[in-house]
Amino acid sequence: MKKFLLALGAFLSVNVMAADLQEGKQYIQVSQQAAPQKEVIEFFSFYCPHCYSFEMEYKIPQQVKDALPEGVAFKQYHVNFLGRQSENLTRAWALAMALGVEGKVKAPLFQAAQKDRLKSMDDIRSIFLDNGITAEQFDGGINSFAVNGLVNKQVNAAAQFKVHGVPDFYVNGKFRVNPEGLNYDDFVKDYVETVKGLLQK
Numbered sequence: 001m002k003k004f005l006l007a008l009g010a011f012l013s014v015n016v017m018a019a020d021l022q023e024g025k026q027y028i029q030v031s032q033q034a035a036p037q038k039e040v041i042e043f044f045s046f047y048c049p050h051c052y053s054f055e056m057e058y059k060i061p062q063q064v065k066d067a068l069p070e071g072v073a074f075k076q077y078h079v080n081f082l083g084r085q086s087e088n089l090t091r092a093w094a095l096a097m098a099l100g101v102e103g104k105v106k107a108p109l110f111q112a113a114q115k116d117r118l119k120s121m122d123d124i125r126s127i128f129l130d131n132g133i134t135a136e137q138f139d140g141g142i143n144s145f146a147v148n149g150l151v152n153k154q155v156n157a158a159a160q161f162k163v164h165g166v167p168d169f170y171v172n173g174k175f176r177v178n179p180e181g182l183n184y185d186d187f188v189k190d191y192v193e194t195v196k197g198l199l200q201k
Contacts, residue, residue, distance in 0.1 A: 025181035035173030039073040046113035047083030094150035171198040
C-alpha cells in the first residue's frame, strides 16, 4: 500500500507540474505536432559562455538527461552561427557523436573555444588526439558519410526550429523551454522540472 501511495504521489506531482506550466511563461509552443519519438534536444555552441556555464558549472544538460524517463532520447546539437571555427566544431561534434566520445572531448573543446585557441581544424584534431581518439579514427571519420549525415541533421534541426540563440532546449519537437520564465531562485531545478513537465503534455 505504501509503495502504491508513493507511486501515486509521484504520478500526481508530475501531472501537477505539467498542468502548472504556462505557455509564454516557462515554455513556448513551436509546433502543433510532436516528434514521433520522445526526445529532448539542446542546441549549443562551444563558443557560447552561457552554454559553458550550463554544461560545466550548473551541469543542466546532465541533470536533464539523468531525469528523463526511460525511452526518451537526449541530444546535443552544435550550431554554426557563433565563432570562427563554428562549422568545423559542428563537424567535429558530429564525429564525436558517431564515435561515442562526446564525454571525452566536450570539456577540452569548450575550454579551447572559450579561450579562442581554435584557429583551424588542425587545432580541433589535436584536442581529439590528446583525449584518446586515434589519428586513424579522426582522419578516417571527419569527412565520412556518417559524419556528413550528422552534420546535416544538426544544421537542419537548427533551421527547422529557427534557433538564433543558445543554449536552447526543445522538448518532443513541440515545445521550447523559455528560460526567462523560470524561477531564478532555483533555476536549475526549475529547468529540469519544466523539461519533465513538457514531456507529459
